[in-house]
Amino acid sequence: MxxxxxxxxxxxxxxxxxxxxxxxxxTASVFILIVIVLFSFTFxxxxxxxxxxxxxxxxxAFLFSASLMLQPCFLKERTNDTLSALRLAVSDPFAIFLxxxxxNTIFLLVTELLLLFxxxxxxNVAVLSVFPKLALVFFLGSLGxxxxxxxxxxxxxxxxxxxVLLPLLLMPLLxxxxxxxxxxxxxxxxxxxxxxxxxxGILIAFDVVFLTALWLFGEYLLEE
Amino acid sequence: MSQRxxxxxxxKFNNIEKRFGTLYALRRVSLEIAPGECVAVTGxxxxxxxxxxxxxxxxxxxxxxxxxxxxLSDGDVPSIGYVSHAVMLYDELTxxxxxxxFARLMxxxxxxxxxxxxxxxxxxxxxxxxxxxxxxxxxxxxxAIARALLQEPGLLLLDEPGTGLDTESMAWxxxxxxxxxxxxxxxxxxxxxxxxxxxxxxxxxxxxxxVVFADTRSGATFQAVFAGTEA
Numbered sequence: 177m178x179x180x181x182x183x184x185x186x187x188x189x190x191x192x193x194x195x196x197x198x199x200x201x202x203t204a205s206v207f208i209l210i211v212i213v214l215f216s217f218t219f220x221x222x223x224x225x226x227x228x229x230x231x232x233x234x235x236x237a238f239l240f241s242a243s244l245m246l247q248p249c250f251l252k253e254r255t256n257d258t259l260s261a262l263r264l265a266v267s268d269p270f271a272i273f274l275x276x277x278x279x280n281t282i283f284l285l286v287t288e289l290l291l292l293f294x295x296x297x298x299x300n301v302a303v304l305s306v307f308p309k310l311a312l313v314f315f316l317g318s319l320g321x322x323x324x325x326x327x328x329x330x331x332x333x334x335x336x337x338x339x340v341l342l343p344l345l346l347m348p349l350l351x352x353x354x355x356x357x358x359x360x361x362x363x364x365x366x367x368x369x370x371x372x373x374x375x376x377g378i379l380i381a382f383d384v385v386f387l388t389a390l391w392l393f394g395e396y397l398l399e400e
Numbered sequence: 401m402s403q404r405x406x407x408x409x410x411x412k413f414n415n416i417e418k419r420f421g422t423l424y425a426l427r428r429v430s431l432e433i434a435p436g437e438c439v440a441v442t443g444x445x446x447x448x449x450x451x452x453x454x455x456x457x458x459x460x461x462x463x464x465x466x467x468x469x470x471x472l473s474d475g476d477v478p479s480i481g482y483v484s485h486a487v488m489l490y491d492e493l494t495x496x497x498x499x500x501x502f503a504r505l506m507x508x509x510x511x512x513x514x515x516x517x518x519x520x521x522x523x524x525x526x527x528x529x530x531x532x533x534x535x536x537x538x539x540x541x542x543x544a545i546a547r548a549l550l551q552e553p554g555l556l557l558l559d560e561p562g563t564g565l566d567t568e569s570m571a572w573x574x575x576x577x578x579x580x581x582x583x584x585x586x587x588x589x590x591x592x593x594x595x596x597x598x599x600x601x602x603x604x605x606x607x608x609x610x611v612v613f614a615d616t617r618s619g620a621t622f623q624a625v626f627a628g629t630e631a
Contacts, residue, residue: 178507182505185504185505186501189497189501192492193490196492256486258489260457261502400454400461
């Protein structure tokens with residue numbers, strides 16, 4: 177299938193570029209690390225307080241680091257007008273989105289899972305026993321952020337106030353992702369962890385709706 | 401799904417208009433370029449040459465009017481090679497990786513072989529493993545032309561392809577374009593003034609403020625069309 181083979185080729189390019197530059201992962205990791213460490217020293221929370229407020233802090237840090245990570249997603253394609261070359265080369269423009277979306281989800285997830293252990297140490301919260309379930313919540317949340325962010329990055333890269341526009345559009349749109357992600361994470365970090373399928377259901381629905389919208393209308397977002 | 405065809409394709413602009421806000425880049429342009437023609441489009445800066453080429457490549461949608469391709473079967477789309485002002489290459493990839501990636505996206509059989517052939521043709525084989533960011537403007541331009549030729553396009557759109565090329569590279573470009581023209585491929589190139597490249601054209605067209613000001617197939621009148629459009 178040309179869509180899948182094109183996506184694989186483009187995803188390889190995205191990963192290769194990041195492997196060489198370490199641009200996105202470094203920026204996002206440093207940002208989340210600063211937020212986690214700074215809040216830990218400022219509030220010095222107890223374990224119970226951490227379980228209550230930690231998930232909100234984590235997802236807030238993930239959101240801001242995601243907006244940093246998503247900003248250059250389409251902007252870097254403008255430098256040499258490589259987006260035009262891609263549009264001429266691929267048979268289905270959705271492949272461009274799919275590759276960027278997969279790359280962004282991978283980058284976000286890697287950063288989140290790595291810094292989860294830093295969070296666990298600084299906030300004295302046990303995460304190892306619920307790690308697979310947390311990974312599922314993080315994956316669904318990251319997919320939602322990456323789907324919306326990739327689409328908005330394509331829009332904002334063509335706008336005049338592009339640096340300001342992405343966070344302005346992204347944050348209100350991501351409320352339906354952030355609330356279920358925070359609540360599902362909170363339920364998993366409690367003394368008696370539970371996987372809240374009601375919140376996960378909302379995340380899955382959000383991901384499906386936005387992925388479908390991107391598949392249907394993505395082509396128009398790439399036009400000049 | 402429609403199939404990309406490498407056979408020579410022409411195109412027809414029917415009353416095409418392109419506006420950027422209140423600025424008119426093209427004003428109701430109607431023209432027909434037959435399969436196999438080699439057209440030199442000239443004009444001063446801002447006359448609409450790039451917009452014309454971008455609309456022909458389907459990268460830009462016209463504000464008004466229609467674009468139709470000729471020389472193809474129903475449902476087929478032309479295979480278009482496009483060289484723009486920007487090099488359309490990834491700086492953080494090597495020359496070989498750039499060509500291989502685009503060849504794979506285009507579904508070219510034996511992409512490695514095609515990439516090697518073009519790297520040799522553009523005299524970049526010795527720098528195949530170097531990152532594009534380390535290339536000079538001329539080397540980048542040669543690689544950009546190689547990228548445009550990957551799928552042996554039936555329609556080649558060249559926006560000032562001589563930019564940044566030294567005498568030797570320019571001679572290579574002229575020979576390449578001559579070869580493609582002689583194979584019967586359709587070529588539309590924007591140029592400034594008369595040059596070795598514009599002399600290959602079988603038709604000259606001049607744009608002025610988004611309007612086709614002159615259009616001739618008579619070689620004797622080419623000089624008049626190109627006059628005053630030098631870079």
